[in-house]
Amino acid sequence: MISSEVVYQEVYKAVQAMNVSLPVDVAGRLKAAQQQAEGPAQAVLGQINENLLIAAREGIPFCQDTGMVWVHVSLGEEVQIRGLKETISRAVADAYREGYFRSSVVEDPLRERKNTGTNLPAVFHFDIVPGRTLEIYILAKGFGSENCSRVFMLKPTQGREAVIDSVCAVMKEARGVPCPPVVLGVGIGGTFDYAALLSKRALTRALDHPHPCPYYAQLESDLLEAVNALGIGPGGLGGGCTALAVKVESFSTHIAGLPVAVTVNCWADRRAKVLLSEI
Ligand code: SF4
Known part of the structure; x- marks a missing residue:
């Protein structure tokens, strides 16, 4: 007990x-x-x-x-x-x-x-x-950052590059609103709602702990590089990092879909x- x-x-x-x-x-x-x-x-x-x-x-x-x-x-x-x-x-x-x-x-x-x-x-x-x-x-x-979060229902054939593009699209739209440098949680798979839950669970993992699967660890690293290449920067003023980390969680999904959810968290990554x- x-x-x-x-x-x-x-x-x-x-x-x-x-x-x-x-x-x-x-x-x-x-x-x-x-x-x-x-x-x-x-x-x-x-x-x-x-x-x-x-x-x-x-x-x-x-x-x-x-x-x-x-x-x-x-x-x-x-x-x-x-x-x-x-x-x-x-x-x-x-x-x-x-x-x-x-x-x-x-x-x-x-x-x-x-x-x-x-x-x-x-x-x-x-x-x-x-x-x-x-x-x-x-x-x-x-909620300054939460309001910038999004779910995408990609086609299964769109694959890895579309996942990276979707995550970047979220930050291109958000710019300085979510108080960057941000921490992004990305959920891939499941259903519409479960992808969103995965993206929150991704945020519970320590920034220094990459995904245990090398494929997804590499995706986290590539996503971080792609988001930082946007040049949004701290406070949206450019000249420094846009994201401190990108964390990914994945789950099985339906043959007809590729759900991708992005929870945006701010520097106040509590x-x-x-x-x-x-x-
Ligand atoms: S740092 Fe985070 S919690 Fe604070 S105002 Fe910005 S978005 Fe909201």
Whole structure:
């Protein structure tokens, strides 16, 4: 049995920390990008990096948009746990309230758009897997970048080059809007909706961990090169990197299709992971 209290504490800590400090791999890439940038791009990256230092030192969020929380739970079928979704939601709400993070979620999106005041609901996805572990992957998704995300239903014969063109098309349209340098999650395969989910799951992987399959690892590298060749640059001002990383996840699909989804994330690449096991 995994205690709900332990889940609550771990998710609470993770959600508070993710809004105040970036993962070390993301922070490292932003510092390296600043060293390699020129002109206004270097100034933009300098401000981002200074802002990150201040946020960590003062314990305050590094962006005013503290995002909508996205949660992917991978639950071992031998794990006994009660009230998992409610526990995670409570931890998210408490972390946002006690961290003074902005509540950005509105209910009834087409009519009243009333702020729920808790940053709930979070968006949940559950996978049931063999074993005795509970893995909780969390993103806090800013919507300046989320609004730039897209799904393409390519023809199966269009292949690899069309995937690269689609990803580049997203950034050509987005330009500086998603607060570059971005991190892109690319989902290939499945159905229309599942490709989008894959693109989010791609964002849960550390930037320094390439795809385990050499073919897709090479595609990640080629996508990064193609996006950076667009020259959009930090803040959309050119003169430096456009993307810090491109991460790919793939899945089987139908003979008649090649779905490709691109989730655009900004430099505020907030991700956290909670791993727990049955004792
Ligand atoms: S897109 Fe990202 S960096 Fe830009 S305002 Fe939104 S959360 Fe902040």
